[in-house]
Amino acid sequence: MSETAMDRIAKATPPRVARRIKGFSDRTIAWIFVAPTIFLLLAVNIFPLIWTIRLSFTNYRANRPNAELDWVGLRNYQRILNDGDIWQTMQATAHFLFWTLFFQVLIGFALAWLINRKFKGNDLWTTIIVLPMMLSPAVVGNFWTLLYQPQIGLFNNIVAYFTGADPTSFSMIGDVALAPWAIVIVDTWMWTPFVMLICLAGLRSIPDSIYEAAECDRASKWRQFWTITVPMVLPFLMLAVLFRGIENFKMFDLVVQLTGGGPGNTTTLTSIELKREAFEKWRTGYSSAYGIILFVTVFGLASIYVKALNKVKER
Amino acid sequence: MSGFLNGLLRFRRGSWELVASILIALGVVMLMQPWVLWAFTYSFIITLVGTVMFIIVSHFPE
Numbered sequence: 001m002s003e004t005a006m007d008r009i010a011k012a013t014p015p016r017v018a019r020r021i022k023g024f025s026d027r028t029i030a031w032i033f034v035a036p037t038i039f040l041l042l043a044v045n046i047f048p049l050i051w052t053i054r055l056s057f058t059n060y061r062a063n064r065p066n067a068e069l070d071w072v073g074l075r076n077y078q079r080i081l082n083d084g085d086i087w088q089t090m091q092a093t094a095h096f097l098f099w100t101l102f103f104q105v106l107i108g109f110a111l112a113w114l115i116n117r118k119f120k121g122n123d124l125w126t127t128i129i130v131l132p133m134m135l136s137p138a139v140v141g142n143f144w145t146l147l148y149q150p151q152i153g154l155f156n157n158i159v160a161y162f163t164g165a166d167p168t169s170f171s172m173i174g175d176v177a178l179a180p181w182a183i184v185i186v187d188t189w190m191w192t193p194f195v196m197l198i199c200l201a202g203l204r205s206i207p208d209s210i211y212e213a214a215e216c217d218r219a220s221k222w223r224q225f226w227t228i229t230v231p232m233v234l235p236f237l238m239l240a241v242l243f244r245g246i247e248n249f250k251m252f253d254l255v256v257q258l259t260g261g262g263p264g265n266t267t268t269l270t271s272i273e274l275k276r277e278a279f280e281k282w283r284t285g286y287s288s289a290y291g292i293i294l295f296v297t298v299f300g301l302a303s304i305y306v307k308a309l310n311k312v313k314e315r
Numbered sequence: 316m317s318g319f320l321n322g323l324l325r326f327r328r329g330s331w332e333l334v335a336s337i338l339i340a341l342g343v344v345m346l347m348q349p350w351v352l353w354a355f356t357y358s359f360i361i362t363l364v365g366t367v368m369f370i371i372v373s374h375f376p377e
Contacts, residue, residue: 081356090355094347293359297346300339300366307332 056289063282076289089273103188108195116203130193141257148172195240202236331372338365
């Protein structure tokens with residue numbers, strides 16, 4: 001009989017260690033293996049979370065660590081939830097989140113649908129499409145700032161070519177009405193390939209036999225799309241939306257590079273405002289409360305979303 | 316509807332998870348809506364109640 005991996009491990013274990021381990025139950029050995037991970041999880045995730053909750057009830061300022069710490073109760077939460085500027089950042093985030101997810105799902109699924117069809121140069125097109133996703137957000141931010149330049153920017157000139165408008169008559173990142181759309185366009189350009197890849201995995205997981213059976217039943221292409229393709233790709237699509245939703249809720253680098261939160265506060269997303277409160281104004285207690293509000297929101301949304309995802313997978 | 320109410324009375328997971336989900340969704344909509352400030356003010360407590368409820372009721376029997 002051939003030697004298994006477990007046999008080789010047993011042979012390689014020094015006799016002293018082997019004698020000691022023999023005295024442990026399987027459960028104890030399992031705990032020994034899991035303990036480092038649990039310790040790391042507690043140290044890196046749970047402890048900072050508990051510490052942040054504690055700080056959110058104080059007036060702590062990280063730039064004055066030796067100052068006397070006052071317990072302010074729920075005052076930080078009250079101030080945040082009555083602050084018009086914070087309310088506006090929530091609206092900016094909602095606008096960004098909704099439209100980026102909408103366009104990324106729509107275009108990502110359409111691209112996956114096209115790429116899934118066998119044609120010449122299929123692999124080359126896939127590589128070209130996923131290129132934006134591989135770039136650094138800082139590079140993409142600078143790159144698009146140049147494209148959005150009213151005088152020399154390619155974007156303005158393309159829009160002018162199709163609409164007949166003067167390219168210098170509008171500024172995507174300087175106009176209050178256009179700036180929120182400018183960041184939506186860039187994020188969609190950068191992250192649609194990610195949604196496309198996940199959809200493509202879903203489309204390729206559908207066996208051809210199902211379509212062949214549908215053809216035998218004389219189902220139209222339209223009916224095949226709605227009764228086979230969409231239901232079978234839906235769990236993949238929902239996963240993509242979950243990943244992109246969480247990522248976009250905490251979007252920071254791309255928007256800072258592009259607009260810096262301006263003009264005014266029109267593109268100040270929650271993470272940008274949080275960074276200003278925590279590391280420019282040094283209101284650590286206040287920003288901790290803000291962080292907890294965002295955490296509870298994302299956690300709650302993710303909980304119901306994962307439940308919906310499991311229901312779709314069970315169908 | 317009667318199934319849902321029975322589930323609530325018998326502390327079944329499905330019905331209570333639905334209530335928690337509605338509370339969370341309502342809280343998030345209130346947090347991000349652009350119309351009334353009072354809704355924004357009370358959004359967090361509603362989301363928090365929904366989230367804590369969701370964690371508890373997900374341990375209820377099916």
